[in-house]
Amino acid sequence: MKRQIIFGMVAAAFCAGAAMAETGPANVEYTDGAITQSLSGTPGNPEEGKVVFSTASLGNCVACHAAEITKDLPFPGDVGPALDGAADRWTEAELRGLVSNAKMTFEGTVMPAFYKSSGYIRPGNNYTGKAGTEPLAPILNAQQVEDVVAFLLTFKE
Template sequence: MKILGTAAVIAGMLTSAALAEAVAPTAVKYDEGTVAMSLSGKAGDPVEGRDIVGNKKKGNCVACHQVTDLSDVPFHGEIGPALDGAGDRWNEAELRGIVANAKLMFEDTMMPAFYKTEGFIRPGKAYTGKAADETFGPVLTAQQIEDVVAYLKTLKE
């Protein structure tokens, strides 16, 4: 009993350390589409962000956006504007809001919300017919959003 209790305490400590300061997708405070505070409580890593923006399995932003800095990645789409100079056009809070949920900044945009878990029509859990639950996470984690924002800030004209 005592050993189990200790294990539970340690497990709880590990979980809270891993989730330190992260804002849940449902708790993000938007101000006219912008988000002032880091979602992870930490600074973003622009090198990691560059990978996420160009990676088809992660952000896959290049499916819709051209980015001259990512010319090593093939096939950039043209559905959205080129992201060149995005760091001049938008400040950090605006970029964070756009990446987390672009629908608040651009009404009816085709751009998906990358940090959102509710409020849209979704398929049930793995086609079981059950409603999607909390295991149906956002597309990107809080830290990945911060990494993408840090990278976008480097895109100056």
């Protein structure tokens, strides 16, 4: 019985720590556009990142960015910069910042903020009749951001 109680306490502490590991969009700390800490507390999976990168209903990064490593993906775009060598040009923290909110690094970019829930400039309800209220759900969740970053870290020259 004592062992079960101890095991339960350890499991509860572990779950509480895991739940606290995720950083919500409103609590992200940027340093010169970079995010040094993992958003999810779990390492990214490059294979899952490729799915997010190439899926229209998720990140759809391939709509704007091309790279040799993604040449097998349909419809690579050329609106954004080519990502060949991205892992050589930017650190993991910088890539995490760019995916989360590129405007923190490149003020005039048209790249959407994928991990942001407030602070949007919106036309308002008078224009569309459908304007959402903040906080809005981010486009990607914390783990999806980490997965895309892990995928981008495979983009070597």
